[in-house]
Amino acid sequence: MMFAMLGEAWRAMGANRLRTFLTMLGMVIGVGAVVLMMAIGQGAQYAVKQSIAAMGSNLFILVSGSTSAGGVRSGSGGGYTLNVSDADAIAELPGVQATAPIHPGNAQVVYGPNNWNTSVIGTTPGYLDARSWPVVSGNAFTNSDVRSATRVALIGKTAAQNIFGDEDPLGKTFRIRQSPFVVLGTLSAKGQGMDGRDQDDTILIPLTTAQRQVFGSQFPGSVRMIMVQTSTQEIMPAVERSMTELLRQRHRIREGMDNDFSLRNLTAVADSAAESARVMSLLLGAIASVSLLIGGIGIMNIMLVSVTERTREIGIRMAIGARERDILMQFLLEAIIISVVGCIIGLLLGIGSALLAETLTGTMVIISGSSILVAFGVAATVGIFFGFYPARKAALLDPIEALRYQ
Amino acid sequence: MSDPVIRIEGLFKSYQTSAGLFPALKEVNLNIAAGEFVAIMGPSGSGKSTFMNILGCLDVPTAGHYFLDGRIVAELDKDELALLRNRTIGFVFQGFNLLQRMSLLDNVALPLIYSGMEREQRQQQARDLLAKVGLEGYEASMPNKISGGQQQRVAIARALINRPRVLLADEPTGNLDSHTSAEIIALFESLNREGITIVLVTHEADIAQHAQRQVRFLDGRIVSDQPTSKLEHTA
Numbered sequence: 317m318m319f320a321m322l323g324e325a326w327r328a329m330g331a332n333r334l335r336t337f338l339t340m341l342g343m344v345i346g347v348g349a350v351v352l353m354m355a356i357g358q359g360a361q362y363a364v365k366q367s368i369a370a371m372g373s374n375l376f377i378l379v380s381g382s383t384s385a386g387g388v389r390s391g392s393g394g395g396y397t398l399n400v401s402d403a404d405a406i407a408e409l410p411g412v413q414a415t416a417p418i419h420p421g422n423a424q425v426v427y428g429p430n431n432w433n434t435s436v437i438g439t440t441p442g443y444l445d446a447r448s449w450p451v452v453s454g455n456a457f458t459n460s461d462v463r464s465a466t467r468v469a470l471i472g473k474t475a476a477q478n479i480f481g482d483e484d485p486l487g488k489t490f491r492i493r494q495s496p497f498v499v500l501g502t503l504s505a506k507g508q509g510m511d512g513r514d515q516d517d518t519i520l521i522p523l524t525t526a527q528r529q530v531f532g533s534q535f536p537g538s539v540r541m542i543m544v545q546t547s548t549q550e551i552m553p554a555v556e557r558s559m560t561e562l563l564r565q566r567h568r569i570r571e572g573m574d575n576d577f578s579l580r581n582l583t584a585v586a587d588s589a590a591e592s593a594r595v596m597s598l599l600l601g602a603i604a605s606v607s608l609l610i611g612g613i614g615i616m617n618i619m620l621v622s623v624t625e626r627t628r629e630i631g632i633r634m635a636i637g638a639r640e641r642d643i644l645m646q647f648l649l650e651a652i653i654i655s656v657v658g659c660i661i662g663l664l665l666g667i668g669s670a671l672l673a674e675t676l677t678g679t680m681v682i683i684s685g686s687s688i689l690v691a692f693g694v695a696a697t698v699g700i701f702f703g704f705y706p707a708r709k710a711a712l713l714d715p716i717e718a719l720r721y722q
Numbered sequence: 723m724s725d726p727v728i729r730i731e732g733l734f735k736s737y738q739t740s741a742g743l744f745p746a747l748k749e750v751n752l753n754i755a756a757g758e759f760v761a762i763m764g765p766s767g768s769g770k771s772t773f774m775n776i777l778g779c780l781d782v783p784t785a786g787h788y789f790l791d792g793r794i795v796a797e798l799d800k801d802e803l804a805l806l807r808n809r810t811i812g813f814v815f816q817g818f819n820l821l822q823r824m825s826l827l828d829n830v831a832l833p834l835i836y837s838g839m840e841r842e843q844r845q846q847q848a849r850d851l852l853a854k855v856g857l858e859g860y861e862a863s864m865p866n867k868i869s870g871g872q873q874q875r876v877a878i879a880r881a882l883i884n885r886p887r888v889l890l891a892d893e894p895t896g897n898l899d900s901h902t903s904a905e906i907i908a909l910f911e912s913l914n915r916e917g918i919t920i921v922l923v924t925h926e927a928d929i930a931q932h933a934q935r936q937v938r939f940l941d942g943r944i945v946s947d948q949p950t951s952k953l954e955h956t957a
Binding site: 319320321324327328331628629632633634635636637638639640641642715716719 | 775778780781800801804805807808809813815819821823824832833835836837841844880881884
């Protein structure tokens, strides 16, 4: 019975191919748009999540305040108001898990015939913990390396490729601004950071080595930045308050005077980025859903026309014994077939264009099983929902009126 | 004579029109026995089409009783009426009413879909019936490719597919030439000889001559009801 009905529906659809195709097209575009938009939205969300994970969690960054000399203000980080002992003091605060003073800079790096300008960060072993950045081969440098300012380096993936090419960098000696360094270990790949920079184009060296031998420092012991990691996200506001208080005390800043440092909550920045990615993803989905809805209305419209056109046929079918539910099923099946077939084509088209978008623009897309399931479910529901009214209208026709219809 | 397959008692039917209530049938009584061949005659608007629609369970009377095959039709629900149209009654229309998109075989087999029969069986029975009405070899043809007479044969085959007790034909020869009409009437006569009760509406006296009994409607009432042989006598 069901099989015969499917055949009938197929025949009815085949009788007016162009119309069936156009009706289906509404569904195809709707589903395709939903799949594509969800793939892009989820891809964007995933990319943001990745870069948050790569950044490390529950992070503050303290930046030295600006200095003012003869009316010329240096900008944030221009002065060296923070120092290593600040970092040590902060590490003692409750809730603080790791601290890492940072002295960043850029330097020309040479190995054999290769040279490369890359970011060189002078820091302490705590930096790797704070940024959850493991060493994949070799070893990390230790606090004793920091104390004795040894010339060892940890090298990021991109930097290693550019300096050493295909060679294994472990144990090799290369030069940063004329000083020879030994590669102690290689860092795991982190990919793009929140600001879009390649985080793997980096070399980590002991803080003291950076200050004394690479960049030089007017004030030994001073640092531009301190990275602070708390144990949980919930205590971040409390740590922020106690940290500010501690630094104001240590720097002897009187009541009413401005801080000589600035404090950024990186996790809050990341959260707002994640939130905006989520909102964008929802927005894309909502826009795509509208086209799915319009596709559904298209189906309803055509089914209503079809019922009117086939009034006489419905009358004949009733006269030879079709029950109300037979007629209902016949028209409902047509609507469902149109939406399901349209949905399948739309899925393929959506997946295809998502993959194409990924290849052409490099945007990350994620085609999840759940988004396919949702699109399919919605399409079937749309078919039933918008097919039901016309089908019911057909089923409730008066057989005599229907037979007389010209 | 055997039990009546159709028994009509005090049937009234009125329609709501813009000019008020229009009485289409006024107190109609009629018994048709199993195996009879009855011609229903009368001018346009005499109520014979309304009567046929009620006989065919497509319409319900305003008042009165209709017993079909011993069942009170007024007491049946819509699905049971559909079942009667499917199994007990076969319908033949003036305009043939074949579905244009389907092959002749599928047209004939269509009622069996609503009976829930399997495809193989449906097609076999439809093929047999097409052969019986003289259209062997036309199974795959489409309705618009054959003549009117042939289309009416297909329609008759479709009406017969569930072996109905009653065949209702509303002006089956109205769109056909006299030669083809004669063929169709011959087909009805042979079906009647096999035991199928036939009720046929026609304006044409020579078509009605083939029936055993002629019932004449005028203004919603039966004005005469006589065996054909007697009518010939008086004529």
